[in-house]
Structures are given as C-alpha cells and as structure tokens.
Amino acid sequence: MIRINLPKGQRKILKFIGEQSEKLGYSVYLVGGPVRDLLLGRTSQDIDIVCVGDAIKLAKKFRRKVKGKLIYHHDFPNATVKFRGGKIDFVTARREKYPRGKVGLPKVEKTDDIIVDLKRRDFTFNAIACDLIPTNFCDLIDPFGGLKDCEKRLIRILHPDSFKEDPTRIFRAIRFKMKLEFNLEHDTEKHLKRDLKYLKGLTHDRLWKEIKLCLKDGSSILKFLKDYRVLRVLKLNYPDDNFIERIDIGAVQFGVDYVNTYILALTEKKRPKSLGFDNRLSRQIEYVRKIDNKRLMNVEVVHELFYLEDYSLLYLFGKYPANSIIIENFFDNRGELKCELDGMTIKKMGVKEGPLVGEILNKIIELRWTGKITGKEDEVELVRKYFLGGKNDD
Template identity: 30%
Template sequence: LERNRNLNTIIIECLNKPMIELLQKIGLAADELQFNAFAVGGFVRDLLLKKNNLDLDIVIEGDGIQFAKNLARKLQGRIKTHERFGTAMIMLPDGTKIDVATARLEYYEYPAALPTVELSSIKLDLYRRDFTINAMAIQLNPEHFGTLIDFFNCQNDLNQRSIKVLHNLSFVEDPSRIFRAIRFEARMAFEIAPHTRRLMHNAVSMQLFGKTDDPRFFSELKQILSEEDPVPAIRRLAEFNLFPFLWPELKPHLKVDRRFLHILHQAQRAISWFRLLYLDEPCHNWMVYLLAIMSRSPDEVLTAFCSRFQIPQKIADRLIWQKTHAEKTANLLSRREIIANSEIYWLLKELSIEGLLYLMALARKNQVKKAASNYVTALRYIRTDLTGDDLMALGYRPGPEFKMILNDLLDARLDDRVHNREEEIALLHRTYPPDSLAAAGPHA
C-alpha cells in the first residue's frame, strides 16, 4: 500500500489549477503573518482517495480570524466570522467556500485520570476529530507545501478502508459521531473497525443519548437520509440498535422487515425517477425518506420525533402537513379507477415535490402512481391563456368571481376541453354570458 509524506504529485494530479493556486495563496498569506496553515479533514481524506471535495477546511496555528480577514481581502471574498470560536467562513466570488479555524496551543486534560499533556496545536486539533480517516492535514506554507501531517497512522486506516475513532471516549464526548461513522461506512463502502464498533455498541447501551436536543443528531440523520442510497445506512442504524432512540414510539412495530424496506425502495425509485427528469429542481430527499420511514405511524409519532430532535417549527409543520395530505390523497386516489386531470390537479396542487414523491412511494395501485407522475410531468405546468387582466379587458368587472372563472377555465384546459385563447374566450362567453353575473358582468 502506498504511503505518502509529500502529496505534491497527488495534488497536481487530482486538483484543478485554480484549486492548487488557491492552496498556494493560502500558504503565502499564512507566511506573511508567520502562521502555519493546513488543509484538514474531509478535503485531505478525499484527496488521498482521489475524489473531488469542494469544501476546503483550513486550520491556522495562530489567529484564524486575522488570517481569514487578510485572505478574504486578497481574494475579494465575503467573510463571516465567529469571534468566540475563532472561526471564519470565506465565500469566494466563484462560489468556493473556505472554512477557517484556529488551532490553539492548549493543554489536553482529558481523560482526567491521565497527566496533562501539551500537544502542538495542529496535533491537538486533529486528535479532537471524529475518525482517523478525517484526522490528517496537509501543510500549505510554501516551504512545506504539500507535506502530509499524519500523527495517528491515519493513512494506514484510510488505505485499509477502516473507520476508527482516535480515543476510547470519542462517542462519550460526542455521540453524534455514531451517526457519522455509519454514514461514512455506507457512503464509501468502508468498515467500522471492531474496536470502534464495540465502543459504539457500548455508547448505545449506556444510553448516551439523553440529550436529543443536541442539533448535531438531527443534522447527522438528515445527512444520512440525503445520501444517494441511504438504505444500507438505515439498516445499520437498526443493527446498532438506534431505532429505539430515533423512533421510540415505533419500537414495537418498526423492524427492518420486508414492508419497511419496500417503502424505502419505493421512495428511492420515486426520487431517482424525479432526479432523472428534473436534475436541477431542488428536492429534499431526506424528507421523502423520513416520511417513508414514518409511513406506518400516526401523525403524532412524526410530531413527537420533530419536537424531540428540535426540528425547526416551520419544517416540522411542513413535514406533518405533507404526511397527512399525501396519505389522505393516496387513499382517495386508490379508490377511483378513472379520474379527471382537473381532479388530480386540485388534489395534488398543495403537495410539495417531497410530498408528491412520498405519495408515489406509498402508492400500492398503479393508478395512484400514474396520477402523481402525470401531475409532476404535465399537469403542474398547465396554465390558462386568459388572466384576470384579460377578463377585465373583455369587460368583466373584477370581483371574487374572477378566481372561480379562471379556475373553471383551468379545469377546461386540464381536461382538454379547450386548447388556446380563442377557445377559452368562447367557453367564457358560453359559461358566463355577459349578463349572467350580477357582480362581475361587463360594464355597459
């Protein structure tokens, strides 16, 4: 297995020119202030795996904020600083995001029983990270540009595709790392090392999850459910006995059984169908999966989940509304063999894309899936030619009836009864003859 101390060859091979120049500029800017600058974390991991990672994490030995301000000025970037944490985020004009953190020289007093040790600040920064695969750095100062900093034999673990914590108290310190381990394992087809696996099981059985109000839990779960294929990770959550923690109300029922996997796979199919057709349209996959996971439980279970994990009220309301409405609609549609486009339109109109994909995942009858795909691919784009302004120009007096009239015209359009402006006007005059509307009739 290859072990690299200097990564210049890989850097040249794998990164594009603008990124290499950016790394060099960061090194130069650090030299000017006599700080050390390092690229760290996922960026280094992915570089060694020869995978693209556009998030650049920088650690500064020195004053990270001062450095970030300098760098932002040089690169004409926008900057946001968090003085209290010594961190800053720089957004470059081309959209590149650089996170800057400060590594301080500190005494490490943990675990309490051991003597206090002094660590160099980058070493301490790396020691505090989640897993060895994420605990490497690349120095950027010109004199040492491209040097790999690997204190904990991390490169070896990366080569072995092994996920290991840096110390035994890692999950006690931050239990959300359990979710991260599962996410990395599933995404990169790595394996959580046996000892780390034992520490995870211990942490779970010690119920370290008293504090679900830590926003990191939900953020990590959301990331798991946003992966390309979250199903293996969801299975792994069950294997690590995390379902009772995530969905305690579902405990007696929720098993990774055939029915459960079926709905997850249906969700996955709906999402990939949508992605194929509408590459650029935003869709929160995690919402579709969360709804699918909760599909066999009453609304209250989702409500309880949202409040337990401190999901922002707006998102929680939206999730619950989509669940209720999609399930009701799926039911309704499954009882009808033939259904007019206009009916489908009004039934599905209020659902978000996530709700629509959830509806498709739920569908046990083909007609339900067809109705939803018809709505997504066609019906939702259909508009009338005539607008309120046209109605006025045609002599109708504005009033509450306008909406009704326009909706009638839209129905006709959806059901293929009219096809253009002229036919809409003809239908308008037939259905609403000028003198039939007391309030909205044309002015003289």
C-alpha cells in the same frame, strides 16, 4: 517523515498561506477531509486550514492577495475567504470539552498545540495534518494512525466515548462506510451500536440536518441506516424497496430533489408537530396524508395537488403506483390547468360576487384536468352556458 503531493493549483495557494503564516510567527496546517481525500487519490475542492495563531489575521492577508470576500464566523475566531478559484476556511486551533451526562455542543477554547486540535476530530483518517510552513512543507502529522487506517480502509474513532460525546458521528461513520467503501473497525462498530441511544438526545435541528446530509449521498444510505438500527432507535419508517426504486426513477424523470420526499416517507408514522419542522414542511406532511389511492381517482383532487411542493408530488408518485399516471400527468400538464379567466372577469360577465365565482374557477380546472375544455374560449362558453344560463351540470 511522510509527505503528501498537492495538486498544482492548490500547491501555489497553500505555499503562500504557509509563507504568510511563518512571517506572522504562526504554525499553519491543511487538515481533515482534504488531506484524507488526497491520500485516497480522490479529488477535493475543500481547503480547510488550521492556524495555531490568529486565523482571521491570516485570512485577511490571503483575501488581499486573491482580492476575495472575507466572511467572519463570530462564534469563534474563524473566517472563510471566497475568491474566483473557490473558498478556503481558516480556523483557529482549538480544544473541545463536551458536557458530562448529556448530549450537547462542546465548550470551545483556543490551543497552541495542533495535536490537541486533531484529537477533537471524529475519525483517525480525519485527524491528519499537512504542515504548510516552508521548512516542513507537505510533511504529514499523524498522531492517531490515520494513514494506516486509510491503507486498511478502516473507520476508527479516536476514543471509546466519541459517539457518546457527539452522536452525529454515528451518521458520519455510516456515510463514510457507504461513500468510501470502508469498514468500521471492530471496536468502533461495537461502540456505535452501544451508543445508538444517544441519538435521541440530539436537537431536532441537528438530527434532521444529519439525516438530510445522509440522503444527499443517495438513497442507498437508507439501507445502511436500517441495518445499523438507526431508523429503529429513532422510530422512523423504512420505505420499502419498490418505493425507493420509484422515487429514484421519478426524481430523474421530473427533475426533483428527493431529500424531502424521503423525509416524508421516514416520518409517515410520526405526528407532524413532534418533528420540529418549519411550518412549510409541516403543512406538506398534512397535505399528503389527506390523499390516498381513492382520493387520487376523484377529479377534485386536482385542486389539492396545486398545494403540493414537487417533493410531495414525487412522494405520491412513489406511494401509489396504481395511480402514478395521475401524478405524472399533473407534472407534465399543470401549466395548462390554470384558469385563463379570473374572478374579476367572471364577475364582469354577470356572475354575482360570492362563492359561485370560486365554484366556477374550480369547475374550469376540473374540466381542463379531464380534457373537456382547453382554452379561454371554452371557459367563457362554460360560464355563459351553465352558470349564466341557469344550468348547473356539465
């Protein structure tokens, strides 16, 4: 029997979980990604526990031990315990049955067989369990050859219909290929290419969740998604390499999370209403599409830039390199562009209530943008000289 070496900090915790599980008459295992990462010599903060028994009852015992917080997941008898040392997910062993003939979430049932639970997983290297019961502590259960695939650095599905049942596994396969520097096993790659069409059956929520997870792994994932024709099947735009380079540089320079920036780039040719985004992101798409190189050269664009989230500004920085200095200046100076005068003060100075107040505020922002005025005294002088004096030019 092959055994695994656990880090000292985790070993003590997992021994306690195994001892408590044995007292309850349950079997319990460390499973999935944490086992894979340990086998590959990678650090893993995740601890995923599968309990053949009542996972919530076991989680309660652990919570009392560590004085942590118990979070229930009511869709299935699972729970998470958060404590000072991290968090642990406790999952009841289950089987999954996917609907026939369509893409959808599986029907879930309890099982008393850890092999059945492992069989529902995506790849062989994620279908390895580490026994935590004291008499078998750290023994590995590897019914599908995951250990050998780890050694050969291969990504292998457990059965030919895996991608058809759950097309999100296509994204995960590509992510693992990039992150772990593994290769897709021959038949796995063949089935992935065959089943790309099922990606179109995913709900908007599931699709964009997976794409965002991909992007969090780094912009390099975009080329993998392109090469495996994922972007083509989903009719998403591949940003050119210069754009990607500029976005990666700009994200560091301005301290911006670029995930939504790349969402804007991927969906350039899509109608916003067809994407299933929330109103906030949909509005950002509409805003950035109104701005082009010519518009960026107009001083009035400064008003529109204030409506943009940082990720949208970053998109414009990458999209229009000839005018990227304008976006750079806005990032650097936008705090100084806001008016020190407000509408109430302007009216007290003698300007009648109405559209003119808004025009004055807009003019102040434009002149701040061009550096012609810099402080409150300049703003007051502008109002007195050009708006109260009857002159309308600057």
